[in-house]
Amino acid sequence: MSGRNDAQFARAVDLFQQGQIDAARTLCNQIIAVEPRHANALHVLGIVSLQKGEAQRGLDLIQQSLQIDAQQPFAWCNLGNGLRDVQRPADALASYQRAIELIPGFAGAHYSAGNAFSDLGRWIEALASYDRALSLEPHYAEALQNRGNALLELGRLDEALASYTAAFASQPAMTSALINSAQVLRKLQRPDEALQMLDRFLALRPGDEEVLIARGNLLLEVNRAREALESFERALAGGSSVVAQAGPAAAGIGSVAALYGRARALLSLKDYNRCVADCESLLRQQPDVAEAWCTSGSALFALERTSEALERFRQAVRLRPQMFEAHNGCGLALQALRRYDEALESFDAALRLHSSDLDVKYRRAVALRGLGRHPEAALAFAEIFEAAPNYDYVVGNLLHERLQSCDWTDYDRLRALAAEAVRAGGRAYNPGPYFSVSNSAELELRCTQTFVADKGLNQRASEMPALPVRPRSERICIAYVSGDFRDHPVSQLLAGLLEEHDRGRFRVLGISLQPEQDSPLGRRIKQGFDEFIDASGYDDRSLALLMRELDVDIAVDLMGFSGGSRPGLFALRPAPVQVNYLGFAGTMGTAFHDYIIGDRHTIPAGDEPFYSEQVVRLPECFQPNDHERALPQDTESRAQHDLPESGFVFCCFNTPYKISPAVFAVWMRLLAAVDNSVLWLPDGGADIGTNLRNAAASHGVSPDRLIFAPRLPDFARHLARYRLADLFLDTLPYNAHTTASDALWAGLTVVTCQGESFAARVASSLLYTVGMGELVTTSLEEYEIVARNVALDPPALLRLRALLEAARAGNSLFDTVRYARHLELAYERMIEAHRAGQPARPIEVAALAR
DSSP: OOHHHHHHHHHHHHHHHTTOHHHHHHHHHHHHHHOTTOHHHHHHHHHHHHHTTOHHHHHHHHHHHHHHOSOOHHHHHHHHHHHHHTTOHHHHHHHHHHHHHHOTTOHHHHHHHHHHHHHTTOHHHHHHHHHHHHHHOTTOHHHHHHHHHHHHHTTOHHHHHHHHHHHHHHOTTOHHHHHHHHHHHHHTTOHHHHHHHHHHHHHHOTTOHHHHHHHHHHHHHTTOHHHHHHHHHHHHTTTSSSOOOSSGGGTTSSOHHHHHHHHHHHHHTTOHHHHHHHHHHHHHHOTTOHHHHHHHHHHHHHTTOHHHHHHHHHHHHHHOTTOHHHHHHHHHHHHHTTOHHHHHHHHHHHHHHSTTOHHHHHHHHHHHHHTTOHHHHHHHHHHHHHHOTTSTTHHHHHHHHHHHTTOOTTHHHHHHHHHHHHHTTOSOOOTTGGGGTOOOHHHHHHHHHHHHHHHTOGGGGGGSOOOOOOOOOSSEEEEEEESOOSSSHHHHHHHHHHHHSOTTTEEEEEEESSOOOOSHHHHHHHHTSSEEEEOTTOOHHHHHHHHHHTTOSEEEESOTTSTTOOHHHHHTOSSSEEEEOSSSOSOOOOSSOOEEEEETTTSOTTOGGGOSSEEEEESSOSSOOOTTSOOOOSOOOTGGGTOOSSSOEEEOOSOGGGOOHHHHHHHHHHHHHSTTOEEEEEOOOHHHHHHHHHHHHHTTOOGGGEEEEOOOSOHHHHHHHHTTOSEEEOOSSSOOSHHHHHHHHHTOOEEEEOOSSGGGSHHHHHHHHTTOGGGEESSHHHHHHHHHHHHTOHHHHHHHHHHHHHHHHHOGGGOHHHHHHHHHHHHHHHHHHHHTTOOOOOEEOOOOOO
16 A cells, blocks of 8 residues: 555545545545455445445445455444444354454454343353443443343343443443433332432433433332423423423423423323323424324323324334234224224234233223123133132123123122222222122112222313303203113103103203214104204213203203213203113212102112112102003914913013022922923023023922013014013012013013112112002012912903903003103202302102192
């Protein structure tokens, strides 16, 4: 090499070290033009190309250099660095090892070999390489830092902490080592020490954005979101105490990491609108940040903007198909939209990424429940219960899903566990399903209060301004709120009442939480309102504001906690008076339902402490009946329904999950006592049939004596077939409600066992009102005796049927107009108290003269 080239190359190296890489490249190219095999110039050109992002050209140039002179340890090391950049760690390792062969004491090569071993997940060998590098250069900060990473992967946390601490001591500008030390302290359950370490650094360098962000992330991990928010805002403001506001104006402030951190803090603090604004600001800068799409989705989901949330989660999945949180978010949104089959797919995708996540397993089980796949749902809940018996609501869901298929496996044990947990204030059972196993008004109150507290419903009132003072209207505006204004038992009961409301005194609105149904009953219900509002597209807040604009005086909750209900709407106080009525047979346990409508049988005197609402007692049965529904005709034959032409037909058309093992045992004894008798039940699917037939066989009763009735779309035919049965047997602790009214209207005698809660006393209220209190029993022993005596006494059965035939024309149970006047008296008393500025108080409605 000529002296001129030597001088040029020395100059090129000097320029390269000063960061003037373009000038260094120019000089090296000039050298190569004169001396094409100048190995050192080719080496430098290769390094420059790597730094310029020209990976393949850089690798080619360094390899050319090594073909000319293979004794270049630094070239081998730089070749390894380039190979690591293109994700070829095994080839990179071979290059580093060649460098070490040439200079065994080359600390940088040992360090780089450790990095390649780390890329390959060979943590023990990586640790050995870092240790060799440090034996040569004990204060090698990068080696100490990466040694800490290897130790962290190996679970040796204390040693990792020591290594990070040494790295930071060796190089105080290496904030990543400080941050890593704090993260290890967090893993060691020493978060206070971690924060103290970061705060000491920030006292000296208050504007360090990286450390401020790390501090915010640590505070979020330990649920100190308010302090985390302050840390991220300092980072966005460049370390000053000036708060950087969220929203479009923040788009150019600070780093994306700080903006994302603040969005997460705002999400934790339930400041959802600001969280969305921060995410949008971030995504305008970097639209490919999947985490921001996902966080935005979570905030929108909390704001009940579910369809928008779903799109955000889906965008996160598109950007990062392996993002667990995004798949889970899609599942949550789809489930809220009742798209259970798609939700199930999303939860399955999430579980492929984290197969042991109990929260997703639980949500998957809920999706199966929504699809009506009850045996699968029960198996899914059972898996969670076995792994975590105290997981929220799992024992109740497990038991209820088994009951949906009349699977009584572990019934007594699970029921006892649920009762014990509910009594202790545990999150064991969802309200509503608990009625099927409870039989205790006291425990049902505890169950609903626990659920309300868990969901934070009572606190939602603060999200809305106070109700405005309105001019007094001549007509009281009642809004009935439900998602069941369709072919549903509640609508069957309600239709006649809506038509009979006194329009001179009341304006009657229907707030439908589901799109209207184009069916005879759906159309009739819609026409029964002065105004029918499809509110299925409204979130809770928007709907509450609309109801206020409509000047609703009394909002009537027809759903309570039943499927598809919106208790959050009532939590926002859309009306000055709010009533729990008809669709939920028990207390809501809330601070925002003012009244519950019952009667002296469903809520007997002395039971008031078990209701969070003020009790309204109607003078007769609390349940309305529609006197315009079809009159049952003798148009059906037993042969049409696979019933024996002769013999006694016991019947129970209650939902199968209401059937308890104890009640079923009574039924089997009745079949044994009454010759040629059968039990007629609703057909709920193959699993129910199999389980109940097996249960019958275990009681020594032929399974053939159980006959299952398919669902009939024609309601008139359904009513008519009741007349083919001889005696309706009620369930306990969840009585027949609409089914008991249907049976009585059809002329079918009902025997019930009265329990201790609202849901367990509805049939007795119906029977007392219709004048058949002799068929109300208070124990299963008495229930069995009465049912058997009736079945074995044909004249008594004829007398009871004649009584029912007469009642259809003249009894108050079926007098819809009389019922409407009594209910309206209750509504007027509620409004009188409100307009007088008085709190809700118990109401006893006196019976009108006949």
